[in-house]
Amino acid sequence: MLRKENLARLLLASGLLIALVLPFAGRWLQNSLSPHTIELHARIPEDGGWKPEALQATVDQPLRLRLISDDVAHGFALGQMDRLPVDLLPGEVKEITITFDHPGTYTFYCTRWCGPNHWRMRGVIEVNGPIQRPVSGQSVPLWVRLGLDLDAPHPAAVAPESKPAAKRGMALLAELETDGKIYDQDYYRSHAPAQVWQELRAIPSLKDRSDAQLWDVVAAIWQHNTDARSLAEGQKLYAANCAACHGQQGAGDGVFASKPPPDKKASQGMPTGADNPLKAPADFTDSASMLGASPALLQGKILRGGMGTGMPMWGTIFTQEQTWDLVAYLFSFQFEFNLPEAAR
Amino acid sequence: MSARLDLTRYKSLAGLLRNPWPQFLIRILALAGFLFTILAGLLGTPVGSHNFAIIFVWIAWWSALKLIFIPFGGRFWCSFCPIPMPGEWLQRGGLLVRGNRTVGLGLPWPRRLTGAWLQASGFLLVGLFAAVTLTTPRVTAWMLLGFLVLALTMDLIFAPRTFCRRLCPIGGFTGLYAQVSPLEVRVKDPQVCATHSPKTCFLACPWGLYPLTLKSNADCGLCLECLRACPSDNIAINLRQWGADLHPGGRRLLAEAFLGLIMLASALVDAAVFLGPWGWLKVAAYSVGSRSWWAFSGGFLLLALVILPAMFILAVWLSARLAHPQLDLRQTLAHRSQVLVPLGLMAWIAFTISFALTKAGTIPSVLSDPLGWGWNLFGMAGQAGTGQVTLLSLTVQAVVLAVGLAWSCRVARRISASLREALPLAVFAFFFNSTMLWLLAA
Numbered sequence: 098m099l100r101k102e103n104l105a106r107l108l109l110a111s112g113l114l115i116a117l118v119l120p121f122a123g124r125w126l127q128n129s130l131s132p133h134t135i136e137l138h139a140r141i142p143e144d145g146g147w148k149p150e151a152l153q154a155t156v157d158q159p160l161r162l163r164l165i166s167d168d169v170a171h172g173f174a175l176g177q178m179d180r181l182p183v184d185l186l187p188g189e190v191k192e193i194t195i196t197f198d199h200p201g202t203y204t205f206y207c208t209r210w211c212g213p214n215h216w217r218m219r220g221v222i223e224v225n226g227p228i229q230r231p232v233s234g235q236s237v238p239l240w241v242r243l244g245l246d247l248d249a250p251h252p253a254a255v256a257p258e259s260k261p262a263a264k265r266g267m268a269l270l271a272e273l274e275t276d277g278k279i280y281d282q283d284y285y286r287s288h289a290p291a292q293v294w295q296e297l298r299a300i301p302s303l304k305d306r307s308d309a310q311l312w313d314v315v316a317a318i319w320q321h322n323t324d325a326r327s328l329a330e331g332q333k334l335y336a337a338n339c340a341a342c343h344g345q346q347g348a349g350d351g352v353f354a355s356k357p358p359p360d361k362k363a364s365q366g367m368p369t370g371a372d373n374p375l376k377a378p379a380d381f382t383d384s385a386s387m388l389g390a391s392p393a394l395l396q397g398k399i400l401r402g403g404m405g406t407g408m409p410m411w412g413t414i415f416t417q418e419q420t421w422d423l424v425a426y427l428f429s430f431q432f433e434f435n436l437p438e439a440a441r
Numbered sequence: 442m443s444a445r446l447d448l449t450r451y452k453s454l455a456g457l458l459r460n461p462w463p464q465f466l467i468r469i470l471a472l473a474g475f476l477f478t479i480l481a482g483l484l485g486t487p488v489g490s491h492n493f494a495i496i497f498v499w500i501a502w503w504s505a506l507k508l509i510f511i512p513f514g515g516r517f518w519c520s521f522c523p524i525p526m527p528g529e530w531l532q533r534g535g536l537l538v539r540g541n542r543t544v545g546l547g548l549p550w551p552r553r554l555t556g557a558w559l560q561a562s563g564f565l566l567v568g569l570f571a572a573v574t575l576t577t578p579r580v581t582a583w584m585l586l587g588f589l590v591l592a593l594t595m596d597l598i599f600a601p602r603t604f605c606r607r608l609c610p611i612g613g614f615t616g617l618y619a620q621v622s623p624l625e626v627r628v629k630d631p632q633v634c635a636t637h638s639p640k641t642c643f644l645a646c647p648w649g650l651y652p653l654t655l656k657s658n659a660d661c662g663l664c665l666e667c668l669r670a671c672p673s674d675n676i677a678i679n680l681r682q683w684g685a686d687l688h689p690g691g692r693r694l695l696a697e698a699f700l701g702l703i704m705l706a707s708a709l710v711d712a713a714v715f716l717g718p719w720g721w722l723k724v725a726a727y728s729v730g731s732r733s734w735w736a737f738s739g740g741f742l743l744l745a746l747v748i749l750p751a752m753f754i755l756a757v758w759l760s761a762r763l764a765h766p767q768l769d770l771r772q773t774l775a776h777r778s779q780v781l782v783p784l785g786l787m788a789w790i791a792f793t794i795s796f797a798l799t800k801a802g803t804i805p806s807v808l809s810d811p812l813g814w815g816w817n818l819f820g821m822a823g824q825a826g827t828g829q830v831t832l833l834s835l836t837v838q839a840v841v842l843a844v845g846l847a848w849s850c851r852v853a854r855r856i857s858a859s860l861r862e863a864l865p866l867a868v869f870a871f872f873f874n875s876t877m878l879w880l881l882a883a
Contacts, residue, residue: 098538105536109469116473120480120812127814163815167487188491189823190815 134161134192139171139185139207142214147205149220156200156226164191171218172208176414182208200226204413210341213353216409238417240397243287247397248404253291253389257312262433263320266313270321273314274302285322286396286421290315290388290431316432322392323425325436331426334419338411347381347430354378376406381430388431392424399423445679447629449668458678459669461537464521472523475585477811482582486813492578493811496803498585499575504797506615507789512683515622516615519662524588525605528596529647545597550607556696560613561703565745567610568707569738572714572726601647606660617700618786619658620686625679626661626668628652633675645670652676657686684848687782689856693775701781702753705873706745708788712880716795749873753781756869763861779856780849780866787845788877791838795881798834838881846874 128134138148144167154160164173166185174182175195183191197203207218240247270279278284279293288296297303297311336345344350354377379398381387399420402410411420449455457463474497482494489495510518532547534540567574567584574580592604605612628634634642634653643651645666652667668676713719714726725733754770757777761768809822816822853866 102535102537102540105465108466109472109536112469112473113476116477117480119477120484123812123816124814127816165486165813165815188486188488188813190810190813192815 131161131163131192134163136163136165137173137220139164139166139173139218140168141212142217143212144168146218147207147220151220152222154195154197154222154224156197156224159194159196160222161192161194164193165189169211170209171211174206174208174414175222176204176206177416178203184209195222197222197224197226200224202413206414208337210353215341215353216338219409236417238397238400238412239286239393240400243393245391245394245397247394247401251289251386251389251394253289253385253387255291255294255308256384256388257309259309260431260433261309261312261316262435263313263316264433264435266310266315266317267320269306269310270314270317279318280321282322285318286392289391289394290319290428292391293318294388316434319425319428319432320434320436323422323434323436327422327425328429328434328436330419331422331424331429334415334423335426339423342378342408343381344378347427349378349380349383351378376404378406378408379404381427384431387428392421392428395424395427396420445625445627445677445681447677447679449674449676449678458665461669464665465537467521468523468526471521472526475523475589479582479585479589481812482578482580482585484812485578487578488813489576489578490800490803491807491810491813493807494578494581494585495576496800496807498581500797500800501804504793504801506611507786507793508797511615511618511622511786512790513622514624514663515619515658516662517622517624519605519612519615520664522605524585524609525592525596525602527589528593528604529601531593532596532601533647546599547601548599550599550603554607556694557613557616557700558696559608560610560616561696561700563608563610564613564700564707565703565742568710569741570729571711572723573729575715576727600649602649602662605662606648613700614704616659617697617704617782618789619661620782621684621786622658623681623683623685624663625655625658625681625685626652626663626665627655627677627679629675629677633673637673637675641670641672642667642676656691659686684783684852687779687852687855693778695771695775698753698774698778698781699750701778701785702749703745704785705781705788706741706749708785708792709873709876709880710741710744711796712792712877716792717880717883752872753778753869756865759865760857760862763859763865776856777853777866780853780870783848783852784845784870784873787841787848788874791841791845791877791881794834794838794841835882839878842874842878842881846870 172182203222342351400412402408531544534543595604725737805821849870853863857863
């Protein structure tokens with residue numbers, strides 16, 4: 098009888114030991130099988146965002162990440178890198194490997210609108226290495242070179258009565274006898290549409306043209322500096338990253354625009370409700386401010402963010418080219434473009 | 442007395458039941474699984490649908506309890522439930538045999554706390570937090586750990602199985618519906634027991650029951666210690682008709698009516714929260730502590746403690762008035778509460794069909810990756826298919842509810858003196874089942 102009891106105790110102890118050790122042994126085995134894999138957990142920013150937020154890597158050495166969403170659907174993407182975002186569904190585990198060519202600070206971010214503070218969900222990867230070349234897109238941006246004040250108001254001195262159409266302006270643009278500077282990309286980027294209109298208005302040979310005709314020419318110049326691919330890319334970026342605040346139609350009325358953070362936790366320490374000092378997102382359909390903004394100014398706002406609006410900085414995420422595509426698309430809220438497969 | 446088939450007539454089966462080892466091995470497995478579940482809840486992914494603790498407790502076990510264990514085996518689950526095991530072994534001083542050194546004071550449970558009141562209240566209390574508990578692995582883990590510690594503590598103070606009989610909310614649920622189960626422990630020949638001394642079966646029973654006086658399945662945990670202890674082979678494990686414990690005879694407690702009504706209200710609320718299309722209700726049930734949760738809890742308690750009881754009291758009062766105006770309402774309520782048993786059980790089964798069906802697809806995936814850490818033990822991780830509530834499942838649910846209605850009407854007729862007397866109870870059952878069907882179809 099005693100032997101039976103002892104056997105029972107041995108079995109019980111073994112069973113309990115197996116149950117208690119199983120998770121830890123499994124964890125240990127998992128780590129031994131795939132060493133150097135970093136587990137990166139995604140949670141909505143109200144619950145801490147990425148964990149860890151800062152990672153280290155070395156040039157030419159693969160960085161293995163095990164990505165896990167602990168709550169809702171998130172996405173993982175690396176700024177300024179030509180990689181497709183990885184969708185992270187709750188509880189599912191995705192493993193990816195990234196190899197960096199250049200040292201620098203890379204930003205990774207969430208690509209799904211996971212919550213009111215979605216755009217704060219970012220982290221960085223410090224990549225160390227011997228080759229000290231800057232990451233692409235880190236050259237001095239145009240707005241800095243031009244010395245623009247991103248926070249100053251930029252009202253347009255003049256505005257059209259109806260939406261200018263590039264199609265109507267193209268014929269007149271071809272007839273224009275100018276010194277050719279209006280075809281120059283730097284001219285386009287550094288001038289606001291209202292400025293260009295005023296310069297056109299001052300040309301004596303155009304004094305017979307109506308104000309509306311000259312606005313069509315401005316639209317044509319803007320169209321001349323973009324193409325269908327850029328507009329499509331701009332539209333895609335806008336829909337994925339901007340529309341939630343600025344609205345699908347650019348009117349600054351996106352789903353997250355008017356809502357103050359729902360509670361103290363979501364506000365992450367920022368003032369809520371009436372005390373919220375944040376300005377509303379920019380309205381791209383408002384010609385009074387849009388036509389007073391040069392492409393360089395808009396690009397600067399995108400790159401840096403801020404302006405007292407809660408706008409995130411995109412400089413570490415978008416490439417230079419992507420920001421210009423986006424700027425070109427923003428002007429489609431003001432101008433009628435007609436390009437094959439044009440975005441609007 | 443209706444027909445019974447004594448399973449101990451089959452020698453090999455009787456031998457298997459008498460042998461303590463199979464039960465003991467299942468108990469080890471259950472306790473080990475229980476500990477693993479707690480660890481998985483605490484350490485594993487917070488995403489419920491990918492955590493062993495949520496899927497195995499609330500999808501696999503909770504469904505199996507309602508679909509298999511209770512309808513076919515009554516309190517069969519209690520015979521290897523891991524929660525009271527550590528305490529029971531300590532009290533007995535051994536795993537298989539009674540040791541010399543036993544632990545625990547063995548005090549009797551206060552008389553005024555007997556009856557199923559506490560169990561029913563516990564079930565109601567757990568129900569208020571169900572939306573969080575059923576989806577949050579950590580909460581489930583802490584709750585299981587809490588039950589383990591509570592059971593152990595009670596075993597150290599009170600008589601064996603006091604936790605199971607007086608506090609365990611699932612014990613209340615299982616005990617109530619075990620009355621309809623087709624499996625029972627009874628004595629073969631009362632004469633043998635009457636002349637036998639000492640009462641070895643009574644001394645062996647951890648539940649403190651004397652098999653000779655067993656009239657209902659409600660308290661018998663089917664541990665079969667009496668079968669093993671009886672020197673005269675006088676214990677029968679009977680297969681019987683479903684619902685055999687529901688009959689006109691015997692004294693019943695008012696707490697049974699309370700328990701039955703709480704279970705009905707909980708089935709309605711769970712169906713509305715978990716299967717209903719009302720997002721705001723889910724949010725309210727989930728946001729524990731918020732104003733909307735208080736409103737939800739208030740509504741739940743109002744339904745469970747006021748509305749349903751008032752309707753049932755009205756039905757019983759009408760029923761009693763039609764028969765004997767001088768009847769004691771308290772006693773009549775307790776007696777007529779038998780109609781709530783098949784009604785509630787079938788409602789819970791109907792609810793479980795949807796609830797389990799939509800989530801059962803996650804079981805293989807969670808087996809392969811129990812902690813949601815990216816393991817793939819059986820190559821089935823990430824294959825979580827979500828089931829659909831189809832017309833077929835809805836038809837099955839409607840049939841189950843119809844059976845529940847017919848069954849409770851039959852019980853109502855059986856325990857009433859006349860058809861007129863049974864009618865108000867049948868109307869109550871019809872009203873409840875229609876609401877349940879509406880919730881399931883919504």
